[in-house]
Amino acid sequence: MTTLQDCRALDAQDPLRALRDLFTLPRGVTYLDGNSLGVLPRSAASRVARAVEEEWGQGLIRSWNTAGWFDMPQRLGDKIALLVGAKPGEVVATDTTSINLYKVLSAALRIACSRDPARKAVVSERSNFPTDLYIAESLCEQHGMELRLVEESQVAASLQADVAVLMLTHVNYRTGAMHDMASVTRAAHEAGVLTVWDLAHSAGAVVVDLHGADADFAIGCGYKYLNGGPGAPAFAWVHPTHADRFRQPLSGWWGHAAPFEFTPGYRPAAGISRYLCGTQPILSMAALECGLDAMLAAQPLGGMPALRNKSLALTDLFIRLVEERCGGHGLSLVTPREHARRGSQVCLSRADGAYAIVQALIERGVIGDFRAGDGGAHADILRFGFTPLYIGFEDVWNAVEQLRLVLAGREWQRPEFNRKQAVT
Amino acid sequence: MTTLQDCRALDAQDPLRALRDLFTLPRGVTYLDGNSLGVLPRSAASRVARAVEEEWGQGLIRSWNTAGWFDMPQRLGDKIALLVGAKPGEVVATDTTSINLYKVLSAALRIACSRDPARKAVVSERSNFPTDLYIAESLCEQHGMELRLVEESQVAASLQADVAVLMLTHVNYRTGAMHDMASVTRAAHEAGVLTVWDLAHSAGAVVVDLHGADADFAIGCGYKYLNGGPGAPAFAWVHPTHADRFRQPLSGWWGHAAPFEFTPGYRPAAGISRYLCGTQPILSMAALECGLDAMLAAQPLGGMPALRNKSLALTDLFIRLVEERCGGHGLSLVTPREHARRGSQVCLSRADGAYAIVQALIERGVIGDFRAGDGGAHADILRFGFTPLYIGFEDVWNAVEQLRLVLAGREWQRPEFNRKQAVT
Numbered sequence: 001m002t003t004l005q006d007c008r009a010l011d012a013q014d015p016l017r018a019l020r021d022l023f024t025l026p027r028g029v030t031y032l033d034g035n036s037l038g039v040l041p042r043s044a045a046s047r048v049a050r051a052v053e054e055e056w057g058q059g060l061i062r063s064w065n066t067a068g069w070f071d072m073p074q075r076l077g078d079k080i081a082l083l084v085g086a087k088p089g090e091v092v093a094t095d096t097t098s099i100n101l102y103k104v105l106s107a108a109l110r111i112a113c114s115r116d117p118a119r120k121a122v123v124s125e126r127s128n129f130p131t132d133l134y135i136a137e138s139l140c141e142q143h144g145m146e147l148r149l150v151e152e153s154q155v156a157a158s159l160q161a162d163v164a165v166l167m168l169t170h171v172n173y174r175t176g177a178m179h180d181m182a183s184v185t186r187a188a189h190e191a192g193v194l195t196v197w198d199l200a201h202s203a204g205a206v207v208v209d210l211h212g213a214d215a216d217f218a219i220g221c222g223y224k225y226l227n228g229g230p231g232a233p234a235f236a237w238v239h240p241t242h243a244d245r246f247r248q249p250l251s252g253w254w255g256h257a258a259p260f261e262f263t264p265g266y267r268p269a270a271g272i273s274r275y276l277c278g279t280q281p282i283l284s285m286a287a288l289e290c291g292l293d294a295m296l297a298a299q300p301l302g303g304m305p306a307l308r309n310k311s312l313a314l315t316d317l318f319i320r321l322v323e324e325r326c327g328g329h330g331l332s333l334v335t336p337r338e339h340a341r342r343g344s345q346v347c348l349s350r351a352d353g354a355y356a357i358v359q360a361l362i363e364r365g366v367i368g369d370f371r372a373g374d375g376g377a378h379a380d381i382l383r384f385g386f387t388p389l390y391i392g393f394e395d396v397w398n399a400v401e402q403l404r405l406v407l408a409g410r411e412w413q414r415p416e417f418n419r420k421q422a423v424t
Numbered sequence: 425m426t427t428l429q430d431c432r433a434l435d436a437q438d439p440l441r442a443l444r445d446l447f448t449l450p451r452g453v454t455y456l457d458g459n460s461l462g463v464l465p466r467s468a469a470s471r472v473a474r475a476v477e478e479e480w481g482q483g484l485i486r487s488w489n490t491a492g493w494f495d496m497p498q499r500l501g502d503k504i505a506l507l508v509g510a511k512p513g514e515v516v517a518t519d520t521t522s523i524n525l526y527k528v529l530s531a532a533l534r535i536a537c538s539r540d541p542a543r544k545a546v547v548s549e550r551s552n553f554p555t556d557l558y559i560a561e562s563l564c565e566q567h568g569m570e571l572r573l574v575e576e577s578q579v580a581a582s583l584q585a586d587v588a589v590l591m592l593t594h595v596n597y598r599t600g601a602m603h604d605m606a607s608v609t610r611a612a613h614e615a616g617v618l619t620v621w622d623l624a625h626s627a628g629a630v631v632v633d634l635h636g637a638d639a640d641f642a643i644g645c646g647y648k649y650l651n652g653g654p655g656a657p658a659f660a661w662v663h664p665t666h667a668d669r670f671r672q673p674l675s676g677w678w679g680h681a682a683p684f685e686f687t688p689g690y691r692p693a694a695g696i697s698r699y700l701c702g703t704q705p706i707l708s709m710a711a712l713e714c715g716l717d718a719m720l721a722a723q724p725l726g727g728m729p730a731l732r733n734k735s736l737a738l739t740d741l742f743i744r745l746v747e748e749r750c751g752g753h754g755l756s757l758v759t760p761r762e763h764a765r766r767g768s769q770v771c772l773s774r775a776d777g778a779y780a781i782v783q784a785l786i787e788r789g790v791i792g793d794f795r796a797g798d799g800g801a802h803a804d805i806l807r808f809g810f811t812p813l814y815i816g817f818e819d820v821w822n823a824v825e826q827l828r829l830v831l832a833g834r835e836w837q838r839p840e841f842n843r844k845q846a847v848t
Binding site: 024026029031033036037039040044045048049051052053055056057058060061062063064069095096097098099102126128129130131133134135137138139142149223229230231232233234247249250251252253254256259261262263264265266277278279280281282283284285287362367369371372 | 448450453455457460461463464468469472473475476477479480481482484485486487488493519520521522523526550552553554555557558559561562563566573598647653654655656657658671673674675676677678680683685686687688689690701702703704705706707708709711786791793795796
């Protein structure tokens with residue numbers, strides 16, 4: 001049996017432990033929801049205050065040049081590139097994940113169409129994050145194409161001759177299951193299919209190698225594992241082979257080759273910069289840069305591979321402790337045990353009470369979240385995210401101990417935990 | 425001749441003078457560029473710090489509910505509605521101006537097409553802000569339509585039988601010329617044409633009455649006269665008659681009728697909420713709300729009509745002082761003298777030296793900006809914006825006095841003012 005002392009020993013031996021000090025963690029809280037909203041980097045308060053009071057307040061319009069505002073999408077993009085196996089100049093930080101998906105999927109459909117107009121389907125997973133499906137639904141309608149939704153197990157078999165694009169989220173938001181990006185992309189390419197990857201639950205959480213996988217397009221989120229703050233700008237990457245080929249439809253002035261010439265005709269910028277559209281929210285961008293810098297502080301300590309090892313050790317420990325200490329309470333493991341198929345979260349399901357258990361845990365200071373099932377194949381889920389930058393092994397112990405108490409004492413059956421509120 | 429004492433007397437009599445204290449104005453600067461980036465509301469520093477340190481840092485994911493993050497697009501939208509003649513629940517603050525234009529112009533084209541598929545043109549002004557033209561160019565290409573660019577004087581004559589949509593910026597960014605929204609909209613409707621209005625240079629600057637004008641669609645900017653901070657989120661308004669008719673193409677989860685049900689199929693929210701797409705940058709939204717609140721502080725003092733009167737008095741004074749004190753230096757007035765046709769800025773042109781004069785003025789603490797001409801009908805422009813919330817009559821005197829000194833002393837001919845940098 002694993003003990004609290006074992007967990008403390010793991011923390012003491014953890015070479016990444018000091019990274020935790022780069023973040024503000026609320027007292028009395030074990031935060032296992034960094035996959036929904038990452039925590040505050042310590043540097044962000046003063047950085048954002050400087051952006052507000054000095055750059056905006058004193059510098060005003062001059063700060064576009066003097067404070068480096070203009071270059072933020074590319075400068076932050078280059079930092080993100082280091083985390084996802086992209087090269088400098090290939091990523092921009094901008095807009096939202098949904099909007100960036102619209103841009104890259106539009107470009108993917110245009111490229112696919114120009115190659116082979118007979119390919120009229122986009123394939124995705126039915127359990128993909130819904131906003132991805134909504135955007136794809138909209139674009140398919142526009143292009144007279146079909147959005148074909150399959151189960152995870154059917155992805156390989158779905159790569160038929162009429163498929164133009166395979167759009168997947170690398171790590172599933174509900175289950176934590178991870179695709180093998182390289183082998184799925186290879187199979188797609190062999191079938192003549194382009195790939196669009198959503199890295200919302202993988203950038204900063206698992207090793208991503210876009211070039212190594214020969215991916216075509218990718219987008220991702222700034223406010224989850226990248227700790228960029230609530231609603232932080234998202235990012236987009238396009239393989240250099242495709243980047244200059246088509247204009248994406250959200251062709252605003254920031255994606256123009258010479259935005260300050262104010263010419264009436266659109267001429268797209270070279271490369272990824274054409275995936276910019278309008279003026280970006282600088283205060284939120286400044287916070288995002290703090291999140292990226294905190295993440296890049298792990299580079300001298302082994303970077304993403306080291307973080308990934310710790311993430312797997314944390315999720316392994318959580319699974320083991322739940323099995324050792326919370327058995328007999330009807331919990332099932334939803335996330336794959338196999339390391340190669342697991343993201344940085346662990347999801348548990350239970351026939352009933354999942355919502356109330358999450359609420360009772362929050363009351364005890366352990367913040368995870370609840371995701372409703374569909375009444376069919378997908379059960380209600382308790383979701384726990386483990387951000388290796390700031391979560392320690394004793395945190396895992398504490399989370400499981402509180403879960404044990406909630407279950408053993410049937411706390412979750414108290415009426416106040418069963419009143420549903422808006423779910424985040 | 426108008427004197428400095430006259431200007432001081434006007435400030436002393438100005439019932440809106442106290443509003444200036446709601447903003448931080450850098451010492452030694454006369455800021456006439458609020459039409460590009462508005463100044464810092466005093467409340468923003470502490471509000472943004474609270475959003476960073478308490479709501480994000482301590483509240484974390486719980487702040488979506490407890491700090492009112494979820495409702496921000498609608499709550500801020502309701503505040504903007506008060507400034508543009510819209511009703512509660514009709515405006516959302518979200519994304520960028522360019523992206524919001526893409527949404528509303530898409531919807532306008534869909535509605536126009538469903539009414540009369542023979543209408544295949546979008547009309548706009550050649551001198552419209554370029555990003556509007558780029559977005560329209562993209563959508564026209566998508567819909568197999570023609571983007572027809574005309575001069576300002578040709579707008580009325582352009583409303584031909586094949587025109588689907590008239591897309592105009594209410595106040596021209598280069599010239600400060602203002603359209604009569606009500607009469608142009610009436611003429612458009614009589615010709616069976618829908619109207620899309622960009623309020624970037626009018627929301628918070630002039631009286632806008634969207635319902636009074638019976639406009640169809642409008643968008644606008646948060647970081648100019650609304651003082652929302654660099655790259656602040658923009659806004660969108662759709663006439664209630666149209667709001668529920670079509671799905672706009674950027675159909676992300678925030679525009680879903682029930683975003684937290686996580687269902688795979690898109691079902692648009694009722695009304696303007698379907699014009700939302702992804703998660704918004706909360707820190708930038710928090711700053712925007714401070715700008716809106718500072719603007720709404722003028723409501724008990726007469727609101728937009730009172731601000732408009734002051735704005736006209738400021739621009740009248742600027743024009744008069746330039747004529748009285750800077751004559752014989754080759755400056756021409758570009759902005760209309762007629763009040764009904766003037767926005768809240770004054771633009772001057774000169775055959776040469778406009779860029780250098782702006783640089784020399786900045787060196788002297790008077791910040792306006794330069795907009796390049798096209799070598800043809802449109803000359804190089806010196807642009808001065810007058811935000812009545814925080815600009816006073818003595819500021820106008822000072823700006824003209826520095827302009828006089830720059831011209832009289834030929835300061836602008838110094839080589840350091842003629843080296844072009846990135847222009848903001």
